[in-house]
Amino acid sequence: MEIINRKTKELSLAREIEHSQVSRRKFLRTAGIFGMAATVAGAGCSRSGDDFVDNGGVVDLGSGDFGILNYAYALEQLEAAFYIQATATPFSGITAAETGYLQDIRDHEIAHREFFKNALGTNAIKALEVDFSTINFGNRDSVLGTAKAFEDLGVSAYNGAGRLLVSGDYLLIAGKIVSVEARHAALIRDLITPNSFAASDVVDGMGLDVSRTPPQVLAIAKTYIKTQLDASKLPA
């Protein structure tokens, strides 16, 4: 059973990688900017109403609750892509326990990503292009350090986004996800430095975790997202 599960996971991973390569090729063809992806710093189309329109490669997250859900979807895409890569090319010296944890987290992030994709339906932004050129996937410090940054960022993003949601149902969903991100963050931190699961750089003297606004979060995340995002219509 264990073997079958692992097998299925690998097949799924292969599909994922294939999918991302296909969309990348398609993007390059559609946008007609072969070899210029880095300078264009973006991909494809953005949403405007119900139609996809070319907007200089900028992806519009939209407004209202859908905007916030697209914002979460973007972050989950980033996290999922990171853990897919981190598990496909494990860092040197990785332990069995670490492998198990990273695979679990990968599956959680994929579940989050796909949930938002389905919940948003036709309002969903497209698959984003990521930029992991600053990450050394062969190196434990680099991988876990990035994982820590992403998880703490995710926690702060959901903590800050709750107040921007109008729907109580979406708020509850965000609450269901943020505590899982906090569990990830705590584990990754403990793997790096024992007992740092809730250290004073993330939990203040009042016992409160970090909260960030969408612009604050995206300013940090943009290092890792090649696609340019337009967050100007998000609620504030």
Added chain:
Amino acid sequence: MNLLNIITEIEKKDPEVYDRINDRRSALKNFTGFASKVAAVSMPFMLGSMFKKAYGQTTTSIVSVLNYALTLEYLESEFYIAGVARGAALIPAANLPAFTTIRDHEVAHVAFLRAAITGAGGTPVAKPAFDFTAGNGNNMGPYADVFTNYATFLAVAQAFEDTGVRAYKGQAGAVMSNKDVLTAALRIHSVEARHAAHVRRLRKERGATNNDPWITGNNAGGIPGVAAVYAGEETVTQAGITITNINGLAISVDAATEAFDEPLTTAQVLAIVDPFIV
């Protein structure tokens, strides 16, 4: 609801019980590495008075939620104060810093919530007496060795933290009319989840099965008597969307349950903590 009544009764009989046992000044003094005393004192008051002005009509219900949260934070803070006070007799030296951190956070949450309630014009409930053996005051409950046996201490800690995460989550809708209270509650909520993850991993490393930092299905990780803490965590459907194998990807049932934490209602939480309240 009877729990809140009990607390109110205690306060009527002994209005100074809070001041005598755990006044704000001594709570602050207990912090180690407390960097921003001014912010800690003034911020909750500002928060409270802000939402009192802006949301006067909902103050009553929001104060009730804050008092409910305060009750749970009393439970946690007193538990860790007692546990950490045992020192090496209970907690291995390598783990003591973590529980000191957790204790400080829970004590800070108590101070924060009391100040927020007072600032909103409400009255913080008094701290009840606790029986951490879950014996309803006879101190001979199922966790009788909670402060002498590290395994039992960890088990009760895990149950409290996972309950806390679910309890805050269950109140999000009730406080969403006030954005500042909602944000503060979320910021406490994720700290409880960090605590839970750490304690769960400590237990995993000591041999607990199905006890990753995240909750798999409704597994209680071998802790007896806490089925209610994990009931409902086995759900694989979110907002009508099936997470298992979503969109043809290999997401197992386990992963689908782990990826989303579930809320508990007030009644469910009070039933869980009732044996711990004298």
